[in-house]
Structure formats: C-alpha cells, structure tokens
Amino acid sequence: xxxxxxxxxxxxxxENLESLLPFIxxxxxxxxxxxxxxxxxxxxxxxxxxxxxxxxxxDIIEVDPxxxxxxxxxxxxxxxxxxxxxxxxxxxxxxxxGGVVTDMGGFxxxxxxxxIDFIQIPTTLLSQVDASVGGKTGIDLDNVKNIIGTxxxxxxxxxxxxxLKTLDERQLVAGFAEIIKHxxxxxxxxxxxxxxxxxNNVPADLIYKSVQIKNNVxxxxxxxxxxxxxxxxxxxxxxAIEGYSLYNDANPLLHGEAIAIGMxxxxxxxxxxxGLSEESLNDITNTFLSKYPQYVYSAEFYDSFxxxxxxxxxxxxxxxxxxxxxxxxxxxxxxxxxxQDIKSALDYYIEAAQLYYKL
Amino acid sequence: xxxxxxxxxxxxxxENLESLLPFIxxxxxxxxxxxxxxxxxxxxxxxxxxxxxxxxxxDIIEVDPxxxxxxxxxxxxxxxxxxxxxxxxxxxxxxxxGGVVTDMGGFxxxxxxxxIDFIQIPTTLLSQVDASVGGKTGIDLDNVKNIIGTxxxxxxxxxxxxxLKTLDERQLVAGFAEIIKHxxxxxxxxxxxxxxxxxNNVPADLIYKSVQIKNNVxxxxxxxxxxxxxxxxxxxxxxAIEGYSLYNDANPLLHGEAIAIGMxxxxxxxxxxxGLSEESLNDITNTFLSKYPQYVYSAEFYDSFxxxxxxxxxxxxxxxxxxxxxxxxxxxxxxxxxxQDIKSALDYYIEAAQLYYKL
Numbered sequence: 062x063x064x065x066x067x068x069x070x071x072x073x074x075x076e077n078l079e080s081l082l083p084f085i086x087x088x089x090x091x092x093x094x095x096x097x098x099x100x101x102x103x104x105x106x107x108x109x110x111x112x113x114x115x116x117x118x119x120d121i122i123e124v125d126p127x128x129x130x131x132x133x134x135x136x137x138x139x140x141x142x143x144x145x146x147x148x149x150x151x152x153x154x155x156x157x158x159g160g161v162v163t164d165m166g167g168f169x170x171x172x173x174x175x176x177i178d179f180i181q182i183p184t185t186l187l188s189q190v191d192a193s194v195g196g197k198t199g200i201d202l203d204n205v206k207n208i209i210g211t212x213x214x215x216x217x218x219x220x221x222x223x224x225l226k227t228l229d230e231r232q233l234v235a236g237f238a239e240i241i242k243h244x245x246x247x248x249x250x251x252x253x254x255x256x257x258x259x260x261n262n263v264p265a266d267l268i269y270k271s272v273q274i275k276n277n278v279x280x281x282x283x284x285x286x287x288x289x290x291x292x293x294x295x296x297x298x299x300x301a302i303e304g305y306s307l308y309n310d311a312n313p314l315l316h317g318e319a320i321a322i323g324m325x326x327x328x329x330x331x332x333x334x335x336g337l338s339e340e341s342l343n344d345i346t347n348t349f350l351s352k353y354p355q356y357v358y359s360a361e362f363y364d365s366f367x368x369x370x371x372x373x374x375x376x377x378x379x380x381x382x383x384x385x386x387x388x389x390x391x392x393x394x395x396x397x398x399x400x401q402d403i404k405s406a407l408d409y410y411i412e413a414a415q416l417y418y419k420l
Numbered sequence: 421x422x423x424x425x426x427x428x429x430x431x432x433x434x435e436n437l438e439s440l441l442p443f444i445x446x447x448x449x450x451x452x453x454x455x456x457x458x459x460x461x462x463x464x465x466x467x468x469x470x471x472x473x474x475x476x477x478x479d480i481i482e483v484d485p486x487x488x489x490x491x492x493x494x495x496x497x498x499x500x501x502x503x504x505x506x507x508x509x510x511x512x513x514x515x516x517x518g519g520v521v522t523d524m525g526g527f528x529x530x531x532x533x534x535x536i537d538f539i540q541i542p543t544t545l546l547s548q549v550d551a552s553v554g555g556k557t558g559i560d561l562d563n564v565k566n567i568i569g570t571x572x573x574x575x576x577x578x579x580x581x582x583x584l585k586t587l588d589e590r591q592l593v594a595g596f597a598e599i600i601k602h603x604x605x606x607x608x609x610x611x612x613x614x615x616x617x618x619x620n621n622v623p624a625d626l627i628y629k630s631v632q633i634k635n636n637v638x639x640x641x642x643x644x645x646x647x648x649x650x651x652x653x654x655x656x657x658x659x660a661i662e663g664y665s666l667y668n669d670a671n672p673l674l675h676g677e678a679i680a681i682g683m684x685x686x687x688x689x690x691x692x693x694x695g696l697s698e699e700s701l702n703d704i705t706n707t708f709l710s711k712y713p714q715y716v717y718s719a720e721f722y723d724s725f726x727x728x729x730x731x732x733x734x735x736x737x738x739x740x741x742x743x744x745x746x747x748x749x750x751x752x753x754x755x756x757x758x759x760q761d762i763k764s765a766l767d768y769y770i771e772a773a774q775l776y777y778k779l
Contacts, residue, residue: 209531
C-alpha cells in the first residue's frame with residue numbers, strides 16, 4: 062500500500078516497519094527515546110526492535126497504561142526522564158502504544174525544549190484509525206479529556222496490523238467504532254462493509270480506507286475551524302459519558318465503547334434535527350447495539366454530563382455544538398442543540414438498549 | 421512611535437494602551453482572562469482598567485510573583501482556573517506582568533484547548549525588551565529554565581513605560597542588561613549610549629531600539645535554527661548561574677544580574693576565541709561591574725554549573741555552544757568551547773570583580 066500523505070509527513074502501512082530504519086538514519090538524530098506503556102513494552106517492542114536493530118541505540122521511557130494515566134503527572138514524569146537522559150533539541154521521540162502513549166508522548170515531545178521531532182507508531186486499532194493523522198496531542202486535566210495539548214504534526218506515522226494481534230477482543234471492538242464512524246460521516250460503502258467484518262481480523266485495507274477518510278478531512282482543515290468538526294460525530298456525548306465512567310466505574314468504558322453510545326444518541330439527534338431517516342436511525346442503532354455491550358446510566362447524572370459537554374473544547378459561547386448526520390455518509394456540523402433535547406437523546410439510548418436486550 | 425511589526429502581530433508603544441480596546445472589540449472574543457501576579461495586580465492593573473473600562477468584562481487570574489513560581493504547579497493552577505472560568509477556544513488571555521507572567525501565561529494559553537489567543541503586556545524593563553518579541557513561551561522544570569514551552573506568537577504586544585514607574589531600581593538595572601546585550605551583539609552606538617543612561621528613567625526610544633534589534637533577528641530566524649542564537653550571548657553561563665542562585669541563595673540573583681555576569685565571562689571567551697580586542701573586553705567588563713553588584717561563587721560549584729549548561733536547550737550532542745562577540749556590535753554563534761575554558765571564563769569574572777571592588 063502506498064503511504065498516505067498527510068500534513069507534511071507520511072503514514073506508512075508496513076507489517077514490519079521496513080521504512081523506519083532508513084527514515085531515522087537519514088535524519089541524523091542525536092538520540093532516540095522510545096515511549097511505551099507496560100503492555101507495549103512487552104508485546105510491541107519486539108517488532109520495533111527487529112525494525113531498528115542493535116546498530117541504533119535508544120532509551121526506553123515507560124508509563125502506566127490506561128486513559129486514567131494520560132494526565133499531567135505522568136507527563137511531568139516523561140519530561141523529567143527526557144531531562145535525565147540528557148535529550149537535546151535534535152533528539153527523536155518514538156511513541157509506541159495506543160492513544161495514551163501517542164497523545165501524551167506527542168504533547169511531551171512538542172513542548173520539550175519548545176519542540177523535538179516525534180514519530181507515532183500506534184499499536185491499537187483505535188489509535189491507528191484515530192490518532193495517526195491530525196496532529197492533535199494532549200493530556201487530560203480534572204476529568205476533562207485532552208484539555209491541554211497542541212496541534213503538532215509528527216515526522217512520520219507507521220501502522221502495522223502485526224500489533225493488533227496483541228489486543229484482546231474488547232479493545233478491537235472498541236477501536237472499530239471509529240472505523241464505523243468514518244463510514245457514517247463520509248462513506249456509506251465503508252459503513253455497510255463494517256457491518257459484516259470479523260473484528261478479530263480487521264483487514265489492513267479497511268484501516269487504510271479509514272485513515273484516508275480522516276486524512277482527507279483534516280488536511281482540508283488542520284486546526285478545526287470548520288469541516289474537521291464532522292470527526293466529532295458521537296464524541297460530544299461520548300466524551301461526557303467516557304469522562305463520567307472513568308471516574309465512577311470500577312471497570313470504565315473504553316473510548317470506543319463510549320463513543321458508540323454517543324453515536325446512537327447523536328444519530329437520534331440527527332433524525333430529529335438534520336434529516337436522517339428513521340430507517341437509517343434504526344439501522345445505526347442496531348449496528349452498534351449488536352456489537353457493543355449495554356451500558357446503564359441514570360437520568361440523575363444528566364446535569365453532570367451536560368457540565369462535561371460544556372467544557373468540551375468544541376464549544377463556544379457556552380452553547381453545545383454537535384456534528385450530525387444528514388444521511389449515512391454525509392455529516393454536517395455546528396448544530397446547536399438545547400439541553401432538553403440532549404437529555405432526550407440520552408434517554409433514547411437507554412430505551413433502545415433496553416428494548417434490544419429484552420428481545 | 422510606529423508599532424513594530426513582528427511575526428504576524430504588532431508591538432505597540434503606547435503609554436495608555438490606546439489601541440487595546442479597539443483591538444479587542446474588533447476580534448469578538450467570547451471572554452477575557454487577565455493573568456497577573458500580586459505586584460502587577462496592585463500596581464499595573466489600574467492602567468489596564470483605564471484602557472479597557474467597564475464596558476468590557478474580564479476575569480482575573482493571579483499567580484505568585486518570582487521566577488521560582490514559573491513552574492508546572494503554578495501552570496496547572498492557571499489551567500484549572502481557566503477551566504473554572506469556563507474559557508472556550510474563543511477566549512482571550514491578557515498576560516500583564518514580567519517574564520514569569522508572560523512566559524507562563526503564553527504557555528498556558530498556547531496549550532489550553534490546543535491554543536487560545538493571548539496578548540502580552542510586559543510590565544518590567546526586562547520583559548519589555550526581552551519577552552515582547554520572539555514567540556517563546558515556557559516554564560521551568562527541575563531547576564532548568566524554560567525547558568518546557570512552545571513557539572507561539574501572541575496576537576499583539578503593548579509596551580508602556582508607565583509600568584516601569586512601579587519598579588524598584590534593582591529590577592530596572594537587571595532589565596537594563598538585555599538592552600546592553602542588544603547593543604553588544606548588533607549596535608555599537610546603542611551600547612555606547614547605554615553607558616551613560618539614567619536607569620531610573622530609561623527613555624522609551626531606547627526600549628524601542630532594543631526591541632527593534634531583537635525583532636530584526638527573530639523575524640529572520642523564528643525557531644532558532646541559526647542567527648537567533650546570537651541573542652543568547654551571556655545566557656549560557658548566565659542561565660547556569662541564575663539556576664544555581666535560584667536554588668541556593670536566600671536572595672537569588674535576578675535574571676539580568678545573572679546574565680550580566682554571563683556576559684563578562686563570555687566576553688572573556690570572545691577575547692580568547694573569536695577576536696574581541698583586549699580593550700573591548702576591559703570596556704565591557706568595567707561597564708557591567710560599574711552597574712551590577714558583585715556576586716561570589718566558588719570553583720567547587722563549576723561542575724554543577726557545567727551540568728546546568730549541558731541541559732540548556734541550545735546544546736546539541738552534549739557539546740556546549742556559545743554565541744560570542746567578534747567585536748562590539750558583531751556577534752557569531754555555534755562556537756563550541758571545552759569545559760576547561762568555560763571554567764577559566766568563570767574564574768575571569770571572580771578575579772575581575774575582586775580587582776574592581778578592591779580599587
């Protein structure tokens with residue numbers, strides 16, 4: 062597969078990261094730092110080690126896995142370790158992991174000594190289709206996701222389905238939600254294909270297609286002034302539910318699981334406000350309910366959900382803006398919905414899920 | 421005085437910040453946050469309040485004054501307060517203060533929700549001539565200055581000598597060191613003028629000239645790939661002494677006091693390695709010694725100074741690079757000096773100061 066050209070860098074699709082070594086060698090970096098979490102240290106580092114063998118020296122920085130650790134404390138730990146390793150401005154950071162590692166590593170690199178180069182090697186399905194293009198880096202603060210960050214492009218991204226073999230099914234299913242989303246907002250055929258894919262064996266060309274869609278959007282709107290907002294379909298409500306779950310559930314929802322719920326709620330809004338047909342609403346609802354576990358929240362938490370939504374970066378002047386579907390494959394944005402309708406959308410998921418699971 | 425055009429924004433020289441109100445009104449910000457420290461809250465905020473009267477609402481964020489507070493903990497506090505105020509992406513941050521406020525406020529703004537607009541109103545002589553152009557934002561970490569930061573340009577800068585009336589003489593003298601530096605690296609006439617200026621009454625046109633010199637350099641090299649390094653004259657050694665003093669002295673050196681020492685040391689290096697005449701070395705040494713208090717450090721700390729220098733952002737491959745004078749008004753950069761000679765330069769200051777104060 063040809064590399065996808067993004068904003069000044071390539072996304073390589075290579076099982077064994079063949080282009081990584083020549084890429085690094087051509088750049089003359091003073092030093093290489095590899096950021097991993099415990100899981101990718103064990104499961105993914107061997108693939109990287111094969112790609113950049115002994116002739117290249119690198120230091121490892123390890124963080125704890127999990128969204129709850131994508132915070133400023135861990136980021137400070139990463140910065141201090143970079144200092145301890147004596148990293149200078151010509152150092153390279155390779156972020157090997159899921160979204161926590163690529164988002165936080167990207168932020169740490171983009172702010173260390175006012176910015177050093179970094180390469181993203183996303184190892185989860187979610188991060189491959191979501192975090193690989195767009196140049197967003199970030200960490201969470203006070204329960205608000207990605208509230209601190211920068212827009213900084215990596216030097217390159219490498220995607221290998223080899224890493225997906227190390228994931229459990231729950232993670233694969235969660236990540237798959239972003240692929241379905243890319244179909245829903247821009248490509249009906251992709252959405253239809255998604256319905257019957259074996260999630261334990263996602264074909265590389267489906268990931269390629271998904272990255273291509275996102276890349277087309279973000280290269281048209283690098284700093285999220287307009288069009289790019291369609292990528293937030295499902296995310297306004299999804300992020301709030303995710304934030305809530307992260308701090309209240311012993312076994313919190315994964316990002317993809319939360320946005321699957323968000324997409325059901327926002328599909329209902331699309332049906333109410335932007336012309337999505339009832340048939341499409343039902344199809345979307347059933348597609349997600351058939352793949353994702355039921356989640357239950359009580360109406361008494363709606364106000365705290367709304368608070369979280371208001372803190373979302375995409376809002377302005379305290380109104381809550383949504384990206385909504387006109388039909389499957391066509392998405393609009395800057396649709397401002399009032400609080401009562403948001404609550405009704407939250408009700409819709411609860412009722413639809415109850416009905417589905419009762420059947 | 422005409423505004424100075426920097427990288428996409430203007431530096432206005434206005435006693436009463438006349439252009440600020442129309443500037444803000446034209447932009448339609450959703451919200452205005454003003455970052456101050458305790459001193460500027462008391463002494464400088466009234467000038468700002470006159471410039472943007474009641475018709476504009478703004479919220480105040482206050483931090484503690486002093487370089488020791490330009491750290492990640494205070495920055496987290498600023499971010500959290502921005503969240504508490506419900507700041508969205510169309511909010512404006514006005515940083516009203518010295519380098520601590522403008523550097524940290526610039527960093528907080530440039531990373532909050534991946535970047536909101538900010539205006540710098542530097543209120544100390546140092547920050548007016550040093551932090552007003554160049555787009556550097558930053559905070560300190562683990563005793564290393566400005567190690568975390570971004571290159572982000574403000575929307576505008578406002579300079580008023582009105583604020584200088586609130587400063588004590590020590591701060592004025594310290595800030596004046598950067599004006600002398602701008603003379604030394606690019607403008608012999610400015611340097612000669614500096615020798616006889618009444619520091620309690622620095623004329624606005626001297627500040628203007630100094631900002632112009634810095635602006636000419638940084639617009640040619642916005643991200644410090646080359647030429648811009650001449651602005652670091654005196655800073656490699658100066659930063660190390662400043663970092664050391666900050667953590668070891670009850671009453672630590674101010675930035676300008678530390679780089680005055682650094683300039684004496686690096687003038688000696690210039691004499692040894694880049695052709696500065698002995699006469700000029702003596703002239704520079706006496707100029708600084710006549711204005712700045714004697715500082716004493718022992719040779720037993722040289723190794724820790726060197727450690728701090730190695731962590732400085734400007735170094736690559738663990739070599740210590742310097743910007744050095746070829747003559748007064750002409751500076752070169754990327755001169756790599758070995759450790760023994762750096763120690764001799766540190767000795768030179770101690771001996772020159774002893775001799776001067778004995779006279």
